[in-house]
Amino acid sequence: MSEGADALERLVERDQDHECNGYGPSRVCVRVVAVADLPTRTGPFRIVGFWNNRDGKEHVAMVHGDVVGEAEVAVRLHSECLTGDVMGSLRCDCRDQLTEGLRALLGQPCGVLLYLRQEGRGIGLINKIRAYALQQRGLDTVEANQALGFRDDERDYAVAAHMLKSLGIRSVRLITNNPEKIRQLGQYGVDVAGRIPHVIPPNEYNRFYLETKARRSGHLLELAARRLPEQGDPVVVAGMDGAEGLA
Amino acid sequence: MDEAPEILVVGAGVSGLACARELARADWRVRLLERARGVGGRCATRRVEGQPVDIGVAFLHGRDPGFLSALDEVAGARAQWPEEIRGTGRPCQPEAYQPGERRLAFADGVSAFPRHLAEGLDVRCEAPVEALELDGARPRVRLEGGAQEEAPTVVLAVAPEQAQRLLATAASPPPAVASVQALLAMARSDASLSLAALYPAGRPAPPWHVSHPEASSVLQLVSHDSGKRTSPRHLALVYQAHPRWSREHLEDPDWPDLLLDEAARLLGAWARAPAHRHPHRWRYARTARSDELAGPVLTRLPGGGRLGICGDRFARGGGVEAAWLSGRALAGRILAGEDG
Numbered sequence: 100m101s102e103g104a105d106a107l108e109r110l111v112e113r114d115q116d117h118e119c120n121g122y123g124p125s126r127v128c129v130r131v132v133a134v135a136d137l138p139t140r141t142g143p144f145r146i147v148g149f150w151n152n153r154d155g156k157e158h159v160a161m162v163h164g165d166v167v168g169e170a171e172v173a174v175r176l177h178s179e180c181l182t183g184d185v186m187g188s189l190r191c192d193c194r195d196q197l198t199e200g201l202r203a204l205l206g207q208p209c210g211v212l213l214y215l216r217q218e219g220r221g222i223g224l225i226n227k228i229r230a231y232a233l234q235q236r237g238l239d240t241v242e243a244n245q246a247l248g249f250r251d252d253e254r255d256y257a258v259a260a261h262m263l264k265s266l267g268i269r270s271v272r273l274i275t276n277n278p279e280k281i282r283q284l285g286q287y288g289v290d291v292a293g294r295i296p297h298v299i300p301p302n303e304y305n306r307f308y309l310e311t312k313a314r315r316s317g318h319l320l321e322l323a324a325r326r327l328p329e330q331g332d333p334v335v336v337a338g339m340d341g342a343e344g345l346a
Numbered sequence: 347m348d349e350a351p352e353i354l355v356v357g358a359g360v361s362g363l364a365c366a367r368e369l370a371r372a373d374w375r376v377r378l379l380e381r382a383r384g385v386g387g388r389c390a391t392r393r394v395e396g397q398p399v400d401i402g403v404a405f406l407h408g409r410d411p412g413f414l415s416a417l418d419e420v421a422g423a424r425a426q427w428p429e430e431i432r433g434t435g436r437p438c439q440p441e442a443y444q445p446g447e448r449r450l451a452f453a454d455g456v457s458a459f460p461r462h463l464a465e466g467l468d469v470r471c472e473a474p475v476e477a478l479e480l481d482g483a484r485p486r487v488r489l490e491g492g493a494q495e496e497a498p499t500v501v502l503a504v505a506p507e508q509a510q511r512l513l514a515t516a517a518s519p520p521p522a523v524a525s526v527q528a529l530l531a532m533a534r535s536d537a538s539l540s541l542a543a544l545y546p547a548g549r550p551a552p553p554w555h556v557s558h559p560e561a562s563s564v565l566q567l568v569s570h571d572s573g574k575r576t577s578p579r580h581l582a583l584v585y586q587a588h589p590r591w592s593r594e595h596l597e598d599p600d601w602p603d604l605l606l607d608e609a610a611r612l613l614g615a616w617a618r619a620p621a622h623r624h625p626h627r628w629r630y631a632r633t634a635r636s637d638e639l640a641g642p643v644l645t646r647l648p649g650g651g652r653l654g655i656c657g658d659r660f661a662r663g664g665g666v667e668a669a670w671l672s673g674r675a676l677a678g679r680i681l682a683g684e685d686g
Contacts, residue, residue, distance in 0.1 A: 225636060229532050238525035246529060246660060248640025 106167035107134045107145060110265065117265075121152070122287055123257030128152045131265050137161070141201040149262055156216035160262060161201060164209030167267040171292045173210035175200040175274040176259050178330055179218045182227070190231060192299070196330050199299045203274055207295075210274075211266065213259050223248070256280075260287030277332045298335050351377035351468070353680070354487060354497040356475045356512070359387025360666050361656045362503030363463035364416075364673030365680075370467055372681055378467060379487065379495065381474040384457070385464045388631065389666055391455025392542070394624045397575065398455035399542045399582050401626045404428075404556065404569040406456060407449035408667030414448055416670065420462040423453035427574050428555030435558035435566065436588075451574040459666070477515035480523060485651040499680060501654040503673060505630030506530045509655055522645040526655065529643075533659070536589035537596055538631030541605050542571065543620035544580040551581055552613070564591050564608040580621070585609055589631075596627060633659040638668070642676035644684060654680060 104112075114130040121128045133148040139161075147160040166172050177200055183193025197212075204210030218224045226247040233243050263271060263284075270290035273281055274297050281291045353369055355362045358380035366376040378385075388402040405427055406417060427450060452458040478500070479486040486496040502509040510530045513523055557568040567586040572578035585605050587595070595601040602625040610618035642656040658665060660672035 226639065229529075232532070233525060233528050236528060238521065238528055241525075242522055242643050242645040243525045243529040246526075246639045246641055246643045246655075 106165065106267075107131075107147060107162065110134070110147075110167070110267070114265065119261075122261045125153060125257070127257050127261065129158065129258060129261045129265060139201065141198060142205045144201070147266070149265070151258065158216050158258060158262060159214045160266060161204070161212040161214060162209075162266075163204045163207070163211070166209045166211055168269065169209055169267075170269040172268045172271050173204055173207040173274060173295060174263065174268070174271040175204065175210070175212045175297070176255070176280065177212055177214050178255065179214065179216045180330070181218060181224055191330070193330060195299050196297070196332065200274060200297065203295065203297070211263070211268065213262050215255055215258060217255055256283040257287055260284055260289050263289055275332055276335050280332070296335065297332060298337050301336050349375055351375045351495070351497045353377070353499045353501060354379065354485075354495055355501045355503055356487060357381075357387065357503035357508075357657075358385040358460070358464065358469050358471070359503060359657075359669065360389050360460055360463065361658065361660075361669040361673040362501065363460055363467070364670045365501055365503060365654075365656055365677045366467050366673075367463050368674050368677030369680060372677075374681075376468065377495070377497070378464075378469040379473040379475055379489070380469060380471045383471055384461075385469055385471070386457045386460030388628060389456050389460045390626075391457035392624060394542055394544055394582070395580060395622050397544065397572070397578055397580055397582060399544075399571050399584065399624065400451075400456045400569070400574070401540055401542050401584060401624060402628060402631075403456050403666055404567065404571075404584065404586075405449055405451045405574075406459060406666050407447045408663070408665075409447045410663075410667060410671060412674070413667050413670050416463075417450065417459065420452065420458050422458050423576060424450050425453070425574065427451035428570075430554040431556050431558070432554040433558040433560050436560060436563070453574065453576050455574075456666075475512065478512050480516040480520070480647050480651070480653065481518060481649060483649045483651065485647060485649075485653060498650075499652040499654060501656065501676065501680075503656050505535055506533070506633075506657065506659050507535060507630055509657075520648045523647070523653065526643055526645060526653075529639075530655075533633070533637035535630035535659075536632050536634060537592040538566075538589065538628040539587040539592040539595060539601050539605065540626045540628060541585045541602050542582060542624040542626075543585065543606070543609070543617070544582050544622040545616070546621045547579060547581075549581045549616065552583075559612055562608060562612060563588060564605065565612065568609070568613070583609070583617070583620075589634075592628075592631070596629065601625070633664060633668075635664060638662055638664065642672045642679065644676060644679045652680070 110131040117130050129149040129151045132150045137144045137146040145162045149158045177197050180193035182188035183191040184197050187194055200212050230244050230247045270292040272293040272295050274295045276297050352374050353376045355366045355378045358378040366378050369376045390402040391398050391400050474490045475487045476490050477488040484496045485500040488494050513527050555570050555573050559565050566588045569584040571584050572582040606618050639660050642660040644654045654676050656672040656676040658669040661668040
């Protein structure tokens, strides 16, 4: 590693010989293998690439500011969603959640977004498309979705916990509306020092959440309820009932 | 044994047996209904001229620690097999097993595993189920010949196509069942035409255990079956046809001859004329890797009963390991009182 290597770049060298017992039931272990600057439309970040010992999924961290060795780092977990993140699908709000997650980090002294390559929360892209196809036919898909793989995947949290540990983060303030995420991360030894509510500004696409919430009934609410829980995080749009309480 | 069962499992293949065994271990009364004369489904060994021949699954392989320790519990001689593998098959074919997996064969045949799983279980063989009733307080199955069985929970551990057909017999299926049917209809199983061929004693054995021919659109795999036996009297080869060729030739009465023609082209003229042969049509042989689901189905029925579905499609990794894993996962969900 060159002379001027910074704290993140030094992690690559450190992890060359990394050994541990792994995290979670499947003993997953990650290593920091590559670091680079990544200017984005949202703002400047550094991107950190991780290798893992269980599958070919190349997880990444988007880093803002100095996080190595820091406490109370703002952290957002985002599960890969090709249809939402890349294609701008309206079947989910993943792209908004991603963009707003990155934006929220820039408002903090430092922060990390862990981009977990668990497409459709571990079910894979093809099975997610199958789930959409079932949904499209108006079927009550709870059990079918379970078979397709929609469920909380413990491994998400094990990977995330190890990634945070690899980045030398001492404690986190988690950007989430889902207390379960705090509990799960805590189980893997992550010190969660606080929570930052994840509130998305209203736009023409998510306005229907506001309307359905306001009406508290009707077809639209059903539609919202039937959505697949891709990010495992309840949607909170600024202006929606309860958003003020969270913010 | 004659007390009413709490769980009925339709199908005593590896998945149904793994599910039943786990439930029985937790002191649930489980009864398996199997269409065939014996257990094991595609994990099948036949005696041809007194020699065991694996006519379905050629060997067992996997990496899950629970599955591997279940294999370790089976009594009888075993060997790491295959060790000598020739060819990689056609480029479009997925690997049958991944590097790093353990693989083994039993000297008595692969059916040693399901027979072991079935020990101590209430298995009714030659009991083909032909219809389901899901609208009452307890789901019911109707057997061929009219006999009926009922239990609070019914598990279908059969090929997805067979499960679909059984679900279609239920009058006015609830929405949850309709969605499961739609799910099952999204993929289909591959067929496999398989021919066990025994050659006269003295025929030199090939220098490989398993061959995946690269230059054949007919033969997907040749298993040197007698290579697994301790002192085989015959050279036994099992030919398995490609999924597409199998599907196209399922109803062609000449398929065994066509398969042997191809064997002769690839191995030599001697392969054309075995002394004994045993053909088997596996209509629902395996699930393509792209069609695998993440877990089994367990759904609550309107009358209060529960319906479970497991099998090799309902777990990752394919094959006997996936069948076993899905059966066990379903038992776990039943024991935990889950349903959708």
